[in-house]
Every structure is written in structure tokens, then in C-alpha cells.
Amino acid sequence: MNQAFLIRRLFGGATLCAMLSACGGGGDTEPPPPPPEQPAAATEITASNMDTITSAALFSANTAGYGANLGSIPLTTSATSSTPLGIAVQKLLPALATVTAGAVPTAARSTPPTLAMSPPPPPSTLPPIDEQSCSGGGKTSISVIDINSNKVADPGEPFRFQAVACQEGDITLQGSMDLTVVSLTQSNGSVTSAKLEVIYNFNTVIGGRNDYIGGSLSVDLLGAQGVTTTTMRGTPIHTLGVGDQWLALQHDSYAATMTDLLSGASSLDFSSKFHFTGVGVTRPIAGSVVTRTTSPLVFDANGNITSGAVRVTIDGKPAIMDVNVTNGVASISLDTDGNGSIDTTHNVTIDSLKPLL
Numbered sequence: 001m002n003q004a005f006l007i008r009r010l011f012g013g014a015t016l017c018a019m020l021s022a023c024g025g026g027g028d029t030e031p032p033p034p035p036p037e038q039p040a041a042a043t044e045i046t047a048s049n050m051d052t053i054t055s056a057a058l059f060s061a062n063t064a065g066y067g068a069n070l071g072s073i074p075l076t077t078s079a080t081s082s083t084p085l086g087i088a089v090q091k092l093l094p095a096l097a098t099v100t101a102g103a104v105p106t107a108a109r110s111t112p113p114t115l116a117m118s119p120p121p122p123p124s125t126l127p128p129i130d131e132q133s134c135s136g137g138g139k140t141s142i143s144v145i146d147i148n149s150n151k152v153a154d155p156g157e158p159f160r161f162q163a164v165a166c167q168e169g170d171i172t173l174q175g176s177m178d179l180t181v182v183s184l185t186q187s188n189g190s191v192t193s194a195k196l197e198v199i200y201n202f203n204t205v206i207g208g209r210n211d212y213i214g215g216s217l218s219v220d221l222l223g224a225q226g227v228t229t230t231t232m233r234g235t236p237i238h239t240l241g242v243g244d245q246w247l248a249l250q251h252d253s254y255a256a257t258m259t260d261l262l263s264g265a266s267s268l269d270f271s272s273k274f275h276f277t278g279v280g281v282t283r284p285i286a287g288s289v290v291t292r293t294t295s296p297l298v299f300d301a302n303g304n305i306t307s308g309a310v311r312v313t314i315d316g317k318p319a320i321m322d323v324n325v326t327n328g329v330a331s332i333s334l335d336t337d338g339n340g341s342i343d344t345t346h347n348v349t350i351d352s353l354k355p356l357l
Contacts, residue, residue, distance in 0.1 A: 042287025045312070045319035047344045050332055052284055054323050055353040057291040057312045058305070059249065060272045061256070123147050125160055136167030145178065156180070163202070175202035194221045198234075212239040215251070231257040245280030252288065264301030268308070269293050273315075288315035294322070304328060305350055325350065 045053055125143035132140050145158045158180040163173035182195040201214040217234035233255045239248040256270035271292035276283040290313045297308030309324045318338035324331045330353070334344040 042314050042316050043285045044317055044336075045314060045321050045334060046336070047334065047346070049285075050321060050334055050344070050346065051348055051353060053289065053312060053314075053321065054330060054332055054348075056249075056274075056276075056285055056289060057310055057323065058350075058353065060251070060254070060274050060289070060291055061268060061270050061297060061310075123149060126151070134163075134166035134168055136169070136172075138163070138165035138167055138172070140164070140166050140173075158197075170206060172205040173202055174204075176200070177202070192223050195219075196221070210241065212241070213237070214239075227260045229257065229259045231255075245278075247276065247278040247281045247283070249274055249276055261298070265299060265306075267296040267298050269296045285314075287317070289313075290315060295324075297325070 043049065043053070123146050126146050128141040128143045130142040134140060141162045141164075143160050143162070145160050146152075147157050158178045161177040161179065163175055166173045177198060177200040180197040182197060184194045185192050196219040198217045198219055199215075200217075202212070204211045204213065213236065215234055215236035217232050217236065220231040222229045235251045236254055237248055237250050239246055241247070252273040252275070254270070254272045254274075256268060256272075258266050258268045260266055271290075273288055273290050275288050276285055291310055293308060294311050295307075295309040297310070298306050300306050305325050306328065307326055309322065312321045312323065313319065318336070320335045320338050322333045324333075328350045330348050330350060332344075332346045332348065333342045334346075335341060336343045
């Protein structure tokens with residue numbers, strides 16, 4: 001598979017089955033619902049868990065669902081993508097380039113209606129402006145959400161991308177993405193820059209595993225001389241589940257910028273704050289994990305990290321961990337009390353981090 005999810009590498013299928021193993025047993029009555037999750041003391045970074053926390057930090061780098069080609073969200077019909085949101089935007093932007101060939105839409109907001117005894121029905125979508133079949137089956141459609149219910153597509157009204165059992169490569173998409181075009185420019189029929197507001201909810205099947213990705217993002221795209229730069233800010237969620245057991249990585253904040261490099265490579269600058277929640281599983285980390293690049297992460301054309309550096313801390317804890325990656329090997333340095341003196345160093349391959357979550 002081309003440019004596979006970094007997420008998939010770090011959340012291996014075998015490990016997920018171990019963490020989300022189905023409960024055995026039986027009986028004549030339904031089991032009681034799980035008790036409310038109690039807050040746990042924040043995890044300390046130690047020599048024994050530094051690899052797991054490193055794996056979680058790299059997971060966060062791409063958890064928005066764009067995968068290793070985050071910066072390659074296509075602005076032209078010739079580009080390709082193998083990530084859920086990349087596929088959605090790939091199919092959406094060429095259609096927008098045609099639909100918005102006249103005046104550039106802006107995100108103007110109308111005055112909210114006064115309250116009535118009965119609330120108005122939710123806005124409906126207008127007939128699709130674009131429908132496509134997916135290469136492996138299923139279909140996608142693009143419609144305008146008729147916010148003011150006047151049966152006409154107006155500037156500032158969001159577009160809805162809908163996927164129905166859409167299979168592209170080894171990814172199957174089911175769900176929708178609502179996209180508001182704040183601004184958009186074109187050249188020779190192709191989108192060259194765009195500011196977008198995105199709300200998305202997708203159930204995905206990736207290599208036989210069921211995932212959920214969702215959240216809201218502000219996305220800035222810029223294409224110049226064949227190079228695309230993508231900047232995202234928001235609060236994405238990535239959930240993996242088996243039956244009534246699930247584990248979710250939830251971002252309190254997420255900001256990332258990725259830029260195309262030569263030969264299909266790309267570089268990623270990001271910062272994030274996230275925590276894990278779950279039902280029926282043991283969270284690998286308690287507390288809020290704060291991660292930022294100190295040197296951009298560089299991905300090769302296959303989505304493998306070849307170089308870069310990140311710093312990781314846990315909110316309210318003194319330890320500082322620096323991870324430097326060179327040719328697929330992570331050199332991890334841990335200052336356990338945050339006094340500027342390194343207490344533990346350790347080298348580990350990126351491949352060996354895959355199953356740790």
C-alpha cells in the first residue's frame with residue numbers, strides 16, 4: 001500500500017486484539033454497565049515506559065487521519081491519496097474548482113432566526129453537484145447544505161462530502177465531511193489555495209480493522225510550483241473498538257504543518273496535547289501528554305519517519321523526554337526530574353515501537 005497510515009503502524013492489529021480482547025463467559029442476564037471512568041494520576045515518564053510514550057507521541061503526529069502525506073492533500077485532479085480525509089478532500093476540491101469558477105465563496109454568516117415555539121427542522125442538502133464511483137466499490141457524493149432553506153446554493157453555505165461504502169485501496173469509508181470554504185483561489189482550473197473549516201465523522205475499515213475518526217479542523221492549503229503545504233488546527237479524535245470495548249485518543253489541541261519535499265517525501269511540524277479514554281481496556285497512559293517537534297519529522301514516500309525530533313512531557317510532571325530520529329532509529333533521552341541533566345538514554349528502532357500501544 002502506498003503511504004500507509006502511521007497510525008496503522010503504531011496501532012498494530014495484533015496488539016489491538018490483545019488490548020481489546022472480547023470478554024468470555026455467559027449467563028442469563030445482561031452484564032451491568034461499566035462504572036464511570038475515574039480520574040487517574042498522571043503517568044510519570046520512566047525508563048520502563050519511555051518507549052510506549054514515544055509511540056503515543058508519534059501516533060499523535062498523524063492521528064487527524066491524513067497519514068504520512070498530510071501535506072499532500074491534493075489541490076489538483078492528478079494528485080492521489082491513501083488516507084480517509086485525503087481521499088475525501090481529493091474528491092471534493094476538483095469539484096469545488098468547477099462549482100466556484102465564478103465568485104469566490106466566503107463564509108458569511110446570516111443573523112440567527114428568532115426563537116419560535118417549535119424549532120425549525122435541520123437544514124437539508126440540495127441535489128448532489130457531483131457523484132463518483134470508488135475504485136473498489138461504493139460511491140461518494142458532494143452536495144450543498146441549504147442552511148437558509150431557500151432551495152438554492154448560496155455563497156458561504158457548506159459543502160457535504162458523503163461516502164457510502166467507498167473503497168479506495170485497502171481503506172473503506174462510510175460517513176461524511178462538512179466543509180465550509182472560507183476562501184479559495186484558482187489558476188487554470190485548479191485550486192491553488194484554500195482556507196477551509198471541516199467537521200468530519202468517518203467509520204473506516206483499514207486492512208480489516210474498524211476505526212472511527214472525527215472532529216473539527218481549520219485547514220489552510222497552499223500550492224505553488226507543484227509543492228503543497230497544509231496547515232491544520234483542531235481537536236481530532238481517533239477511536240479503535242472491538243464490540244463494546246474501545247480506546248480513544250482525544251486531542252485537547254492539535255496543530256500541524258506538512259510540506260512536500262522531493263521524490264514524494266514530506267516534512268511535518270506539529271504540536272499537540274492529548275489524553276486517552278476507553279471502556280473495557282487499560283489506558284496505556286494517564287494524564288495529558290504534551291508533544292512538539294524540535295526538528296521537523298521527515299517522512300519518505302512510503303510514510304516512514306527518516307529523521308526529526310520531538311519533545312514530550314506529561315502535564316504536571318517534571319520529566320522531559322527528547323526523541324531524535326535518524327534513519328528509522330529513535331534515540332531517546334530522559335531527564336526524569338527536569339533539572340537539565342540526562343538520566344537515561346536508549347536507542348530503539350521505529351519498527352519496534354509499532355506494537356507498544
